[in-house]
Structure formats: C-alpha cells, structure tokens
Amino acid sequence: MNKTSPLNITLTDRKAGVTITEWVYDVLRHAVMCGQILPGRSLTLRELAKVLEVSPMPIRVALKRLSSERALEVKENRRIIVPTMTAMKFNELCETRISLETHAAIRALPYVDSVIMAQLEALDDNIDYGGELASMESNITHNHAFHRMLYTANPHQISLPLIESLWLQLGPFLRLSNEKMQGHFAIDRHKEALIAIRQKNPLALQLAIAADIREGFAFVGTPELLHQFLEESAESSQ
Incomplete structure (x- = not known):
C-alpha cells in the first residue's frame, strides 16, 4: 500500500x-x-x-x-x-449512523423554528448548487452542516459528538465513493426531510434521514458489491 x-x-x-x-x-x-x-x-x-x-x-x-x-x-x-475498512465494520458504521441520526432528528423536531428552517433550506440550496458544480468537498461540507444544523436545534442533544465520530470514520471513503454515487440520488431526501419538518411529522422525518444515509452508499447494497468496493478502495491506496 x-x-x-x-x-x-x-x-x-x-x-x-x-x-x-x-x-x-x-x-x-x-x-x-x-x-x-x-x-x-x-x-x-x-x-x-x-x-x-x-x-x-x-x-x-x-x-x-x-x-x-x-x-x-x-x-x-x-x-x-488512516484506518482501512472491513465489510462488517462498514455496515456497523452505516447502521449506527442511521440509529443515532434518526434519533437526533426526531428529538430536534419540536425545536426547529422559522430561523433554523430558513438556514436548513439555505444549506440544502448550497448542496444542490455544489452538486451542479461537481464539488465533492463543498457537497460533503454542506451536507454535514445541514445535518448538524438540524440535530443541534435540540438544546439538550448529546449525540452529535458520537455522530461526528462516525462521519470521521467513514470520511476517507467518501472521495473513493463519490464517482459511484452518480444516479443514486433521484429523490432529494433533504427536501423530504424539510417537508416532514414543516408538517411536524416525526415518522416522515425519520424515514427521510434514514434514506438519505442509506442511499449515500446505495452502490454497495449487496455483500458482493461492498467487498468489491473495499477491495477497490485498498487498490486505490496502493
């Protein structure tokens, strides 16, 4: 390597x-x-x-x-x-992200006011703009900011450090996976999350956040594809 x-x-x-x-x-x-x-x-x-x-x-x-x-x-x-990855660890990180972030989103929902809502909409617009420019770093930064803004609306939240630790552990694979993500975002899950927040619908918000995370790695949706991706990741570092 x-x-x-x-x-x-x-x-x-x-x-x-x-x-x-x-x-x-x-x-x-x-x-x-x-x-x-x-x-x-x-x-x-x-x-x-x-x-x-x-x-x-x-x-x-x-x-x-x-x-x-x-x-x-x-x-x-x-x-x-920078640590390498195993299939079991990769799955555990993704599933833990879903558990923690859906929990954080639902807990934050009652505290999202018009000011925070406007900031979330602006961040989502920046993600769309970044996607058009094919700027991976901008996209990732604004995506993290969107989730962070939502979760920290809850003044009592304690899960963000745990969530950001998972982002850090998955981060080195974002660059390698970026070219494979094309076509996996036919549905804008952030838009779904914003609609759920406006409607004060915790179940819809939970589903939108879970889908947003899961679809970020949709291209490794089977064990075979996951192992192939991890092998390609190792080869890219050689």
Whole structure:
C-alpha cells in the first residue's frame, strides 16, 4: 500500500482567537471527514508540518486527538495511518449512523423554528448548487452542516459528538465513493426531510434521514458489491 500518496489538504484561514493547535486540528479533521486523505495512508509529523507550515508540536496534539476519535490509528511501531475498512465494520458504521441520526432528528423536531428552517433550506440550496458544480468537498461540507444544523436545534442533544465520530470514520471513503454515487440520488431526501419538518411529522422525518444515509452508499447494497468496493478502495491506496 502506498504510504506516500499526495496530500491535498484544504488550508482554511485561521480566524482571530483560534490557536495554532486548534486550527491544525480543525484542518486535519476536515481533511479526514471530507475524504481528502485515503484509507491506509501513513501520516508523519514532518510531512504534515511542511504541508500546514507549522511546527510539529500542534501536529502531534491534533493527531493524538484524532486517534482518540478513531479517525486515525496508531500502530505498534507508532506509525499513524488512516484506518482501512472491513465489510462488517462498514455496515456497523452505516447502521449506527442511521440509529443515532434518526434519533437526533426526531428529538430536534419540536425545536426547529422559522430561523433554523430558513438556514436548513439555505444549506440544502448550497448542496444542490455544489452538486451542479461537481464539488465533492463543498457537497460533503454542506451536507454535514445541514445535518448538524438540524440535530443541534435540540438544546439538550448529546449525540452529535458520537455522530461526528462516525462521519470521521467513514470520511476517507467518501472521495473513493463519490464517482459511484452518480444516479443514486433521484429523490432529494433533504427536501423530504424539510417537508416532514414543516408538517411536524416525526415518522416522515425519520424515514427521510434514514434514506438519505442509506442511499449515500446505495452502490454497495449487496455483500458482493461492498467487498468489491473495499477491495477497490485498498487498490486505490496502493
């Protein structure tokens, strides 16, 4: 497996009041979540420090934090890699996403007011626009923002950190799966979710969120296709 495939990490501007360590963590977290780093890719302090133009110390802190969130894996020789995937783990991550996110959506439903609704509609518009431009990173970012906006409408929610941990673990496969997703979104599930929210219909919202997640990986809907996808993912990292 190629340990030195290119790193195309998006470097955002560091806002006032944000420390170097926080910025490094945010940049690397976004890179993993958006599939900018391939599964099996080894990461070194020196390489990342050069790409981000920072000292190794904030890199070390960020990598330790990301490994605790299962976004990265520390091997016995202290080598750090983006974890590879098994079919059973992949299915478990997807089904857990559905369980947690449908729960979070239903719990948030009573708290969605006109302001939050307008923000959800704007985010959905951005996803549609991003899709037209074939911008995977924009699409993924706005999709996460849509779900995050909905779930955090509930002021008592505690599930978002768990949900984002699942996004991180699935993130490296989004880039590899993007070209296979074409044609699997004939129905806009976010539009269905917005209609369910307007109608205050928890069952319809649950079904829309579950379908949105499941259809994101519809191309691996059988065990054979899933194994084939994971084999192709491994080959892409070689």
